Amino acid sequence: MKFNPLIVIPLYNHASTVSGVAKGVLSLYKNVLVVDDGSADGGLDKISSLPINIIKFKKNQGKGAAIISAASWAKNNGFTHILTIDADGQHFPADIEKLLIAAKEQSSSIIIGKRNFDGETIPKASKFGRSFSGFWARVQTGQNIADIQSGFRVYPVDVFDKYKIFSKRFAFEVEIIIKAIWAGFDVKEVEVGVHYPKNRAERVSHFSFIKDNARLSVLNTYLTIRSMLPIAHRKFVKNEKGDIVSINPFKVVAEQLKSDGNPFHLGISAAWGSFWGALALPGIRNFILMVGVGWFNLNRAVSFSVDKLAMPPFIPFVCIEIGYFLRHGKFLTEVSWQTIGQQFLQRVLEWILGSLIVAPIFALIVGSVVFTIGHIMKIGAKKYL
Numbered sequence: 001m002k003f004n005p006l007i008v009i010p011l012y013n014h015a016s017t018v019s020g021v022a023k024g025v026l027s028l029y030k031n032v033l034v035v036d037d038g039s040a041d042g043g044l045d046k047i048s049s050l051p052i053n054i055i056k057f058k059k060n061q062g063k064g065a066a067i068i069s070a071a072s073w074a075k076n077n078g079f080t081h082i083l084t085i086d087a088d089g090q091h092f093p094a095d096i097e098k099l100l101i102a103a104k105e106q107s108s109s110i111i112i113g114k115r116n117f118d119g120e121t122i123p124k125a126s127k128f129g130r131s132f133s134g135f136w137a138r139v140q141t142g143q144n145i146a147d148i149q150s151g152f153r154v155y156p157v158d159v160f161d162k163y164k165i166f167s168k169r170f171a172f173e174v175e176i177i178i179k180a181i182w183a184g185f186d187v188k189e190v191e192v193g194v195h196y197p198k199n200r201a202e203r204v205s206h207f208s209f210i211k212d213n214a215r216l217s218v219l220n221t222y223l224t225i226r227s228m229l230p231i232a233h234r235k236f237v238k239n240e241k242g243d244i245v246s247i248n249p250f251k252v253v254a255e256q257l258k259s260d261g262n263p264f265h266l267g268i269s270a271a272w273g274s275f276w277g278a279l280a281l282p283g284i285r286n287f288i289l290m291v292g293v294g295w296f297n298l299n300r301a302v303s304f305s306v307d308k309l310a311m312p313p314f315i316p317f318v319c320i321e322i323g324y325f326l327r328h329g330k331f332l333t334e335v336s337w338q339t340i341g342q343q344f345l346q347r348v349l350e351w352i353l354g355s356l357i358v359a360p361i362f363a364l365i366v367g368s369v370v371f372t373i374g375h376i377m378k379i380g381a382k383k384y385l
Helices: 018-026 045-048 063-076 091-104 124-141 156-160 172-182 211-228 251-259 262-277 285-294 300-310 313-326 336-342 344-383
Strands: 004-010 034-035 054-055 081-084 110-115 153-156 187-192 235-238 244-247
Touching: 004 018, 004 091, 018 034, 018 045, 018 235, 034 045, 034 063, 034 285, 045 251, 054 063, 054 156, 063 081, 063 156, 091 110, 091 153, 091 187, 091 235, 110 172, 124 172, 124 211, 124 285, 153 156, 172 187, 172 211, 262 285, 262 300, 262 344, 285 300, 300 344, 313 344, 336 344
Parallel strands: 004 034, 004 081, 034 054, 110 187
Antiparallel strands: 081 153, 110 153, 235 244
């Protein structure tokens, strides 16, 4: 499908700035949609004479709800992407082209406008918030996203119906990026300018320090816990027709075996993922797994897929049995409330102890299998060249 973007301006009580933003965008692009999120300051009256499309909410529902509504409207009207630009005037319409060029080159990726925060007028709270959110994004995905809070970004409209987004306000822009990465979508950043007036009274922001920070805290807690659970995320890829379709996470390994020309690299990647997947250090193991993949330049798809092979109950059960044997000289054969419930902490200790033996053996087996399969596929491929 031909690349066909729609410029979206979420609006909520920005009467003093929305006209300048809308006119700036219209001077460069004709397809513009304003989503009024229940404004009460007459902002729509400022742009009523402009040749733009408008969606108006009767009540304030949140920025996320406005963007979701815009994406649905865009898809129903034949647009392939939406570019969101804030109505407060902090973004420069001239930078839109940078984002659209990147989106056109990588049509299934989300493109974020990474704001240049080197200026003297940038609020310290904004700098801290960006760094803080970036830290948690790294923990949750293993990727370095410098400006996950930027509202200046391009989304493929197909992204919005692939996974559930619970946040409907400011936290939406964090949640959709984290879950997009989990689902296999690429997230790219393009540096853009940003405008913060020297006079703080001229800055228009509806971010609630207490409510929105509380929402972000709850969201980051959920995302961090979810990132550490040994449950595979649903993945999406482009098929031969160019459509984004769901794929079984374990099929990712098979696809990588076909395309990667270095079986040893694949084997090491598989060994790394399976080792930390089997190790009984919830939370810590996921963080080390993610950081190690980037640090050692391993195959991310393989490492993050094979670690799911250590999902409960089989590997933890084996670890507990090994740990129990090391402590008592025999295997645990009784499954009862006493051994599982009352002695729960002892089983956890044995799980950790046993995993120290099981994890390296499991990694050696999985890594060797992946290396062997990759080597066979590579030899087979050469015969047909």
